[in-house]
Amino acid sequence: MATELKANKRKDFKRSSLTKLRQEGNIPAVVYGYKTENTAIEVDSITFIKTIREVGRNGIISLNVDGTKQNVILSDYQQDHLKDAVTHIDFLAVNMSEEIDADVRIELNGEAPGVKDGGVLQQPLHEVSVTAKPNDFPEAIEVDITxxxxxxxxxxxxxxxxxxxxxxxxxxxxxxxxxxxxQEEEIDSGEEQEEGTPENEEGRETEASEESESKEE
Structure with missing residues (x-):
């Protein structure tokens, strides 16, 4: 059974109203998708965070909008990183029997022997688009690197x-x-610097000594 999240429809779309809404601990959101008109809603921020922690990034949520329930997933969200707060949410209403696309994070598991030997681990892909029925999405795509x-x-x-x-x-x-x-590139660049530096210093020393000698004369 999906975890329920209560929401209320929004009727006032002024910027000042959105600011007040956030100050009161709510998050503006929209819900759209399967058998659903694009609807502006608001949810309690603390309850939303608890719900996502419970069901996961692609988990099914029973969104209760003024008494009407529908199965949704978290489609997208916007975040204020300075305040560490979610500022807007997109919920996608889904048909539980039809496949949809969603991004799933990639999780590397284990310690690679190559890293212990001095190698550098690179991960160019941190999430992957997945096609599945809403209930079949994994929490993460786990990759063994041992x-x-x-x-x-x-x-x-x-x-x-x-x-x-x-x-x-x-x-x-x-x-x-x-x-x-x-290591080889670092050694090469270091050798070049060591070769070039003494010559410059010697040149400056020679010029300085010559100038002092001419003044003494």
Whole structure:
């Protein structure tokens, strides 16, 4: 059974009203999608955060708008990072028997031997678009990196068969890789600096000594 979140319809859309709404601890939002007209609503911020922590980023929420319930997922949200507060929410009403697309975060699990050997872990892909029925979305796409050595790469193709949902990326898309340490480049640049610096200092010293000698004369 989906977790319920209560909401109220919004009727006043003035900027001052939105500011007051947020100051009172509420978040302006919209709900749209399956059998739903685009409706402006508001939800309690504390209750919303608790609900998302309980059901997850792509979990099903029973949104109760003035007594009318509908199954929704969190489609998108806007955040004020300075205040660490959610400022607007988009809820997508869903048909539980039809597949939809949503982004799911990628979680790397374990410690890579290549990192212990001095390699650098790179993760160019932090979330992936997934097609599934609303109840079938995983909380995260988990990727095991415990066998990755320096120079190794894990791609979408390597994990596709581990999930029953559809991952909407090409097989060769890189999720994570272990790069070799860049010690040689650092050594080279250091040697160049060491070679160039003494020459400049010697030149300055020679000029200075010559000037002092000429003054003495």
């Amino acid at each position: 066998n990755l050595q320096v120079g190794d790469t894990v791609t979408i193709g390597d994990i596709r068969d581990k999930y029953s949902v559809t991952l909407n990326e090409e097989d060769d898309r890189t999720i994570a890789s272990i790069l070799a340490p860049r």
